[in-house]
Amino acid sequence: MTGERAATAGLPPGDTRSRLPRRRAWLIGAAAIVAVALGVGAALWVSSHAQRRDGSALLALVLPDADGHPQPLSQWRGKVLVVNFWATWCAPCREEMPAFERLQAKWKARGVQFVGVSAEEGPKVLEFAKRFGVTYPLWVGGDEVPELSRRLGNRQGVLPHTVVFDRQQAPIAERVGAYPEDSLDSLLAKLAAISIEK
Amino acid sequence: MLSLAALALWHATAHAGGIEALQPKLLPPEQAFHFSARALDPSTIEARFDVADGYYLYRDKLRFTTDPVPSRGAELPPGKRKHDEFFGDVDTYRGAVVVRVPLVSPAAGQTVTLHADSQGCADAGVCYPPNPQQVKLSIPAAGGTPGPFVDAARKGWFK
Numbered sequence: 001m002t003g004e005r006a007a008t009a010g011l012p013p014g015d016t017r018s019r020l021p022r023r024r025a026w027l028i029g030a031a032a033i034v035a036v037a038l039g040v041g042a043a044l045w046v047s048s049h050a051q052r053r054d055g056s057a058l059l060a061l062v063l064p065d066a067d068g069h070p071q072p073l074s075q076w077r078g079k080v081l082v083v084n085f086w087a088t089w090c091a092p093c094r095e096e097m098p099a100f101e102r103l104q105a106k107w108k109a110r111g112v113q114f115v116g117v118s119a120e121e122g123p124k125v126l127e128f129a130k131r132f133g134v135t136y137p138l139w140v141g142g143d144e145v146p147e148l149s150r151r152l153g154n155r156q157g158v159l160p161h162t163v164v165f166d167r168q169q170a171p172i173a174e175r176v177g178a179y180p181e182d183s184l185d186s187l188l189a190k191l192a193a194i195s196i197e198k
Numbered sequence: 199m200l201s202l203a204a205l206a207l208w209h210a211t212a213h214a215g216g217i218e219a220l221q222p223k224l225l226p227p228e229q230a231f232h233f234s235a236r237a238l239d240p241s242t243i244e245a246r247f248d249v250a251d252g253y254y255l256y257r258d259k260l261r262f263t264t265d266p267v268p269s270r271g272a273e274l275p276p277g278k279r280k281h282d283e284f285f286g287d288v289d290t291y292r293g294a295v296v297v298r299v300p301l302v303s304p305a306a307g308q309t310v311t312l313h314a315d316s317q318g319c320a321d322a323g324v325c326y327p328p329n330p331q332q333v334k335l336s337i338p339a340a341g342g343t344p345g346p347f348v349d350a351a352r353k354g355w356f357k
Contacts (some may be wrong), residue, residue: 091284158224160324
């Protein structure tokens with residue numbers, strides 16, 4: 001996969017959890033992070049309505065990657081972030097992922113980071129990534145994932161849903177439904193050109 | 199004209215803070231895929247989805263089970279073939295979908311719970327998460343009149 005995963009350990013490997021009943025496996029896997037994520041979601045909601053430019057709440061988000069390793073979003077502090085909520089069963093989500101793959105390759109060196117987030121089992125997501133050649137990180141979670149998506153503006157809880165954050169992790173653009181490649185490309189060009197004022 | 203109509207399907211909201219948000223106008227799942235059911239006779243339940251215009255359900259994602267009296271397998275009507283780039287040929291339902299769910303044995307006078315799993319999408323290019331719903335039905339006596347349609351209204355989430 002990406003080879004970029006910070007091995008922060010903690011959860012059992014994904015293939016072990018895949019043998020547990022789905023609900024229980026995710027209860028165990030997600031329990032440790034759900035409180036944090038919900039808190040982050042709430043903070044994000046507040047930040048998106050009150051202090052839009054303060055993205056510090058997003059940086060506190062931690063979710064397991066498809067291998068089951070907890071990943072802090074803070075590893076991408078200072079990057080332009082594209083957070084895509086998706087699912088393997090969602091055809092329009094699958095259709096736009098090759099465009100995300102192209103844009104990730106195009107803008108990687110300029111500090112743009114894509115991450116796909118779904119509420120499915122890690123092994124399923126890993127298999128999908130392999131089959132369809134998705135190389136940007138795919139994170140998974142439980143109920144906190146749709147909750148986060150909803151708090152970021154996804155009123156009906158549908159997929160795909162994409163939110164773009166600037167280098168200070170403030171939400172800049174949000175789409176429910178496919179994000180047209182050319183619009184996203186020009187937005188990323190604009191955001192990548194802005195460096196952080198310290 | 200066409201583009202105006204297409205534009206009308208989308209909400210564009212610009213907030214004071216400058217976030218650009220674009221989303222299609224979407225019905226909540228319980229309206230997009232309205233689910234109800236009734237007991238036809240002591241050993242038959244009729245499940246029904248009323249799918250709103252511009253929305254569709256996947257035939258192979260429909261699942262019906264009953265308890266405490268089990269059912270023998272729902273009689274799904276043929277769907278409309280749709281070619282999907284990733285899923286291949288899939289059958290979909292639009293409009294009214296009526297499914298007969300036969301019980302393994304008559305259950306006159308009992309209360310039977312029908313569980314329905316469904317998943318659908320909107321032509322606007324989004325999909326709703328799998329939605330488990332249930333309705334409780336009072337099963338009529340033999341020779342009695344069919345029971346009333348009972349609604350299920352529960353929100354789903356993407357999983």
